Amino acid sequence: MPAHKVTLEFNDKVVRQFLIATLVWGLVGMLVGLLVASQLNFWQLNFKNELLSFGRLRPLHTNAVIFAFVGNMMFAGIYYSTQRLVKARLASDFLSALHFWGWQAIIVAAAITLPLGLTRGKEYAELIWPINIAVAFIWVVFGVNFFWTLARRREPSLYVAIWFYIATIITVAMLYIVNHLSLPTSFTHSYPLFGGVQDALVQWWYGHNAVAFFLTTPILGIMYYFIPKAAERPVYSYRLSVIHFWSLVFLYIWAGPHHLLNTSLPAWLQTLGMTFSLMLWAPSWGGMLNGLLTLRGAWHKLRTDPVLKFMAAAVTFYGMATFEGPLLSIRSVNALGHYTDWIIGHVHLGALGWNGFMAAGMIYWLLPRLWNKPLYSVSLANVHFWIGTVGILLYVAAMWTSGIMQGLMLNATSDGGTALAYPNFLDTVNSIRPMMLMRVIGGGLYLTGFAIMGWNFWKTVRGAQPVNGTIEVFDEVPDTTHPAVPAGRRIGVLATFINPPVLFTFLAIGFACAWMFGNHLLSIAGLIGSILCVILAYAHFESRGKSWANWYDRLLVNTAPFTILTFIAVFAGGLIQIIPTVMVHRAANVEDRKQIPYTPLELAGRDMYVREGCYTCHSQMIRTLVPDVLRYGDYSRLGESIYDHPYQWGSKRNGPDLARVGGKYLNIWHLRHMEDPRSVSPGSNMPTYPGLFANNTDVAILPTKLSVQRTLGVPYPQWTDAEITERVNTQATAIAQDLRAAGAYVGPEKEIVAMIAYLQTLGRSESTVKPAKATVSAD
Amino acid sequence: MFRRLVFENSATFFTIAAFVTALSIYLMIAWRAMRMKRPQVERFENLPFETETPAAIGFGPQAAPGPVSAQNRHARSNRRRNSSS
Numbered sequence: 025m026p027a028h029k030v031t032l033e034f035n036d037k038v039v040r041q042f043l044i045a046t047l048v049w050g051l052v053g054m055l056v057g058l059l060v061a062s063q064l065n066f067w068q069l070n071f072k073n074e075l076l077s078f079g080r081l082r083p084l085h086t087n088a089v090i091f092a093f094v095g096n097m098m099f100a101g102i103y104y105s106t107q108r109l110v111k112a113r114l115a116s117d118f119l120s121a122l123h124f125w126g127w128q129a130i131i132v133a134a135a136i137t138l139p140l141g142l143t144r145g146k147e148y149a150e151l152i153w154p155i156n157i158a159v160a161f162i163w164v165v166f167g168v169n170f171f172w173t174l175a176r177r178r179e180p181s182l183y184v185a186i187w188f189y190i191a192t193i194i195t196v197a198m199l200y201i202v203n204h205l206s207l208p209t210s211f212t213h214s215y216p217l218f219g220g221v222q223d224a225l226v227q228w229w230y231g232h233n234a235v236a237f238f239l240t241t242p243i244l245g246i247m248y249y250f251i252p253k254a255a256e257r258p259v260y261s262y263r264l265s266v267i268h269f270w271s272l273v274f275l276y277i278w279a280g281p282h283h284l285l286n287t288s289l290p291a292w293l294q295t296l297g298m299t300f301s302l303m304l305w306a307p308s309w310g311g312m313l314n315g316l317l318t319l320r321g322a323w324h325k326l327r328t329d330p331v332l333k334f335m336a337a338a339v340t341f342y343g344m345a346t347f348e349g350p351l352l353s354i355r356s357v358n359a360l361g362h363y364t365d366w367i368i369g370h371v372h373l374g375a376l377g378w379n380g381f382m383a384a385g386m387i388y389w390l391l392p393r394l395w396n397k398p399l400y401s402v403s404l405a406n407v408h409f410w411i412g413t414v415g416i417l418l419y420v421a422a423m424w425t426s427g428i429m430q431g432l433m434l435n436a437t438s439d440g441g442t443a444l445a446y447p448n449f450l451d452t453v454n455s456i457r458p459m460m461l462m463r464v465i466g467g468g469l470y471l472t473g474f475a476i477m478g479w480n481f482w483k484t485v486r487g488a489q490p491v492n493g494t495i496e497v498f499d500e501v502p503d504t505t506h507p508a509v510p511a512g513r514r515i516g517v518l519a520t521f522i523n524p525p526v527l528f529t530f531l532a533i534g535f536a537c538a539w540m541f542g543n544h545l546l547s548i549a550g551l552i553g554s555i556l557c558v559i560l561a562y563a564h565f566e567s568r569g570k571s572w573a574n575w576y577d578r579l580l581v582n583t584a585p586f587t588i589l590t591f592i593a594v595f596a597g598g599l600i601q602i603i604p605t606v607m608v609h610r611a612a613n614v615e616d617r618k619q620i621p622y623t624p625l626e627l628a629g630r631d632m633y634v635r636e637g638c639y640t641c642h643s644q645m646i647r648t649l650v651p652d653v654l655r656y657g658d659y660s661r662l663g664e665s666i667y668d669h670p671y672q673w674g675s676k677r678n679g680p681d682l683a684r685v686g687g688k689y690l691n692i693w694h695l696r697h698m699e700d701p702r703s704v705s706p707g708s709n710m711p712t713y714p715g716l717f718a719n720n721t722d723v724a725i726l727p728t729k730l731s732v733q734r735t736l737g738v739p740y741p742q743w744t745d746a747e748i749t750e751r752v753n754t755q756a757t758a759i760a761q762d763l764r765a766a767g768a769y770v771g772p773e774k775e776i777v778a779m780i781a782y783l784q785t786l787g788r789s790e791s792t793v794k795p796a797k798a799t800v801s802a803d
Numbered sequence: 804m805f806r807r808l809v810f811e812n813s814a815t816f817f818t819i820a821a822f823v824t825a826l827s828i829y830l831m832i833a834w835r836a837m838r839m840k841r842p843q844v845e846r847f848e849n850l851p852f853e854t855e856t857p858a859a860i861g862f863g864p865q866a867a868p869g870p871v872s873a874q875n876r877h878a879r880s881n882r883r884r885n886s887s888s
Contacts, residue, residue, distance in 0.1 A: 105851075108851070108854035108856065111853070179850065179853070181846060181847060181850065184847070249851050252848075252851050253851055253852075258848035258849055258852070259848050262839070262844045262847050262848040263836040263837060263839055263844060264836075266832065266835075266836040266839070267829075267832055267833050267836045270828070270832040271828075271829050271832065271833075274825055274828050274829070278821060278825070299822055300821070300822075300825070303822075303825065306829075389858075392858040392859040393856055393857070393858045395859075396859050397859050398859040493854075493856060495854050495855070536820060540820070573835070573838070576835055577843075600821065
């Protein structure tokens with residue numbers, strides 16, 4: 025049958041929709057960011073209203089920027105470039121529309137629930153379980169639409185950008201599902217399946233790779249498409265891009281534990297996280313250089329073209345952020361930087377510089393193409409660039425200075441290391457106030473630049489005719505005679521696994537596991553098998569190297585096998601970290617100290633602690649560092665948070681650690697502190713919590729919550745509802761009476777009583793060490 | 804068995820094994836990428852340019868609308884025809 029030409033029209037409507045959403049949610053997310061940054065300077069901006077307090081708005085800011093701003097930008101870039109790279113229209117208009125509107129509905133739901141205090145209490149994973157299900161569903165819709173489009177492609181080869189998109193889709197799905205596994209207690213509340221160290225590890229496996237596979241890999245794909253297009257020349261080195269992809273995918277997934285350095289996490293996991301983070305330097309900088317060198321011969325265009333200006337700066341910021349990340353993952357550097365503003369500076373270098381500027385470059389490039397109208401003002405785009413750059417530099421410089429000062433002050437000791445140089449935590453808070461203010465100015469400048477882009481966007485598209493791109497293609501099977509397309513190109517499911525490279529890899533991993541996990545005999549067999557496997561693989565490769573090469577070439581044009589093997593690569597990294605820790609996390613395995621389960625009232629108080637987002641400012645993890653121990657007490661043990669669902673180790677200390685705050689202050693101190701923090705801690709920037717004094721503790725839900733906790737493995741007895749109520753009343757009345765004796769009149773049913781009960785129990789544990797029996801000799 | 808993974812120093816072997824595995828894969832991929840044939844590399848690196856992405860020309864108020872390709876006009880007129888029928 026003779027081939028004939030057909031005109032293919034791309035679905036650019038959904039790209040335009042995602043672009044507009046990027047702009048709108050970017051403005052919202054950054055505006056909330058500016059507010060929360062200001063709240064740290066001026067506590068009055070919490071407006072004595074929990075709905076607007078720092079602890080509830082900070083998750084709104086992070087979720088809005090990550091999932092709403094970068095999410096929408098990423099979908100726009102992926103849909104635009106994929107259609108053109110594979111020469112196929114998006115597979116389904118319905119799925120595209122469902123993806124867009126479903127994602128916006130999720131964002132709106134998040135914007136409503138987070139200020140209401142409906143949260144799971146884990147960073148970047150705060151959304152409640154019904155929204156989690158919606159996210160997973162819409163992500164599947166996205167995946168189906170994407171892979172269906174690949175299946176209908178007219179271009180057999182998969183450009184490296186598509187590889188990055190594939191890795192993003194499958195890895196984010198895996199991470200999101202595992203970290204959001206929960207048992208609901210109501211329609212708006214649930215407890216995570218994992219607790220304590222398990223939860224911490226799973227959370228940062230997810231949290232770190234949310235940065236890797238949501239904020240980095242899709243944007244790298246976008247970089248590999250849009251920079252060559254904007255510079256009108258191919259990527260500097262396609263070979264380097266191949267190395268960049270595989271090494272990044274293999275390494276990134278292992279680096280999560282660097283968020284838990286110097287904590288009670290097992291040492292081998294900390295070393296693992298640090299090692300792989302340091303290894304990330306190579307692929308990250310390889311990718312960065314590849315992006316920058318693509319501009320070779322086109323540097324003069326930067327003077328006039330705002331698109332290239334933004335993209336070149338974005339890639340530079342990517343290089344800076346990915347240099348700083350591994351640096352902060354060195355355990356000794358982390359001892360200084362962790363829990364301080366340095367981390368905030370690092371994160372914003374990536375978010376504002378890399379993500380924000382790539383988004384701006386992409387938007388300026390797409391506007392004249394999607395609406396067929398020239399950009400309204402290139403001058404405004406240039407103003408945006410310079411205001412944004414100055415904003416980033418101010419922001420980051422302020423946070424670096426602030427973070428290092430915080431770290432140095434909090435870690436400083438005197439008297440030969442036996443006393444703290446600055447024992448009052450507020451000393452550091454007051455010292456960094458100028459830097460916190462400079463951050464607001466920097467963030468404000470960046471937001472102003474973004475708003476200018478919004479104005480430019482509006483003036484460009486107003487009255488313009490939206491245009492969908494088209495392409496003429498031959499209605500026939502793809503060209504398989506091209507030298508780039510290997511003969512017999514289809515792999516098939518069986519051959520995905522039954523081929524020398526994959527078989528040898530699986531065998532080697534199997535033998536290595538037997539060696540490491542097996543008993544004596546199995547361990548020896550595993551060792552011998554591993555050595556034999558390596559020798560045989562080498563011999564086979566030497567004699568039949570062509571079959572290995574042919575298989576790899578075919579892999580590059582086969583979507584399904586490529587996706588399956590990429591998934592295995594990222595899955596293995598997670599599995600090796602998480603499985604051993606999940607298995608050991610049993611009360612029977614805990615040494616030294618074991619947490620005592622919370623009383624029903626304390627559990628209610630803990631849920632309030634999570635609801636108010638206290639973890640955004642207070643950690644509950646005393647690190648194995650002398651200054652931490654001097655300041656907060658004995659270092660935290662794994663067993664001391666074994667029943668915490670979710671864990672609350674935290675990642676930032678705007679206020680002091682609370683792991684052992686129980687019993688440190690009187691009940692009345694806590695009451696005054698929640699009522700007006702400055703009355704007991706002059707200079708504090710903590711919000712007030714009037715709601716805790718106005719609202720009653722929800723006792724009716726406690727039986728369900730305790731039942732779910734029991735299911736999760738917390739050893740609660742089978743109390744009846746009446747027994748639970750009785751226990752709550754007894755403990756609450758005792759606290760209320762104590763407060764009354766100190767001059768404060770609060771009803772035992774008020775939430776503040778439950779909160780005090782929780783705070784006073786922090787640090788309570790029982791010893792698992794059996795006392796040695798003394799034996800007396802007869803003689 | 805698992806107890807030793809947390810508390811024994813021998814568990815640091817995991818880090819070494821993971822490092823060696825990752826390094827082997829890295830070297831393998833690097834070797835493979837370096838041996839890619841020139842036509843194959845050229846084919847891949849030019850994929851973004853196989854589909855034209857015409858833009859409106861220039862910047863500012865003096866700029867002209869971009870060249871809407873014949874196919875694009877055709878597609879739009881088809882859409883109009885379909886919607887009117």
